[in-house]
Amino acid sequence: DTGVTQSPTHLIKTRGQQVTLRCSPISGHKSVSWYQQVLGQGPQFIFQYYEKEERGRGNFPDRFSARQFPNYSSELNVNALLLGDSALYLCASSPGLTGVDTEAFFGQGTRLTVV
Amino acid sequence: AQSVAQPEDQVNVAEGNPLTVKCTYSVSGNPYLFWYVQYPNRGLQFLLKYITGDNLVKGSYGFEAEFNKSQTSFHLKKPSALVSDSALYFCAVRVSGGSYIPTFGRGTSLIVHP
Secondary structure, three states: OOOOEEEOOEEEEOOOOOEEEEEEOOOOOOEEEEEEEOOOOOOEEEEEEEOOEEEEEOOOOOOEEEEEOOOOOEEEEEOOOOHHHOEEEEEEEEOOOOOOOOOOEEOOOEEEEEO | OOEEEOOOOEEEEEOOOOEEEOOEEEOOOOEEEEEEEEOOOOOEEEEEEEOOOOOEEEOHHHOEEEEEOOOOEEEEEEOOOOHHHOEEEEEEEEEOOOOOOOEEOOOEEEEEEO
């Protein structure tokens, strides 16, 4: 069990650029969720994927998109970056179709800085 | 709609003393409640959860939390604080049988002084 892995750990982008963040869930876990954590606030839910299908979406603009692959890894894409997109992006892995009603396991996060 | 309030941005306690980190919630239905801890430059680490049953829930590292339905609270407690408990603590809620979208509180910074 290697835990949830996210890459890269840190990223600096310029306004207007596009970014792709990656997440590999714990082996055997089929659900991946993405969260945005702005400094000084709690994590905000962005997406949940289960069995390669989107099962939940938070209140984020269409610039945010995601997908899940057959091996259950996931990518989060953000287009047309804004300064306000600077945050820690967290990926959570869980065995099935859950939010946090069971032990969701979080990765270390990707720190995105938009300049 | 669901929401979580953590009324204290920071809690200070001396090592060896009991600690309490407060959380109140609002949901339209029965709640699932969670506590997570975040150390600097780390992800969230699960501490404990309340789904149903006993109102006193025991979790990792000696932490426990008490569910109080009438006060809509789920305060995190520990009988004897350690300096290593210093971290950011998040309370989260979702409604049983409802949307899987969880709501987190803003977090409370716990500082344990030697």
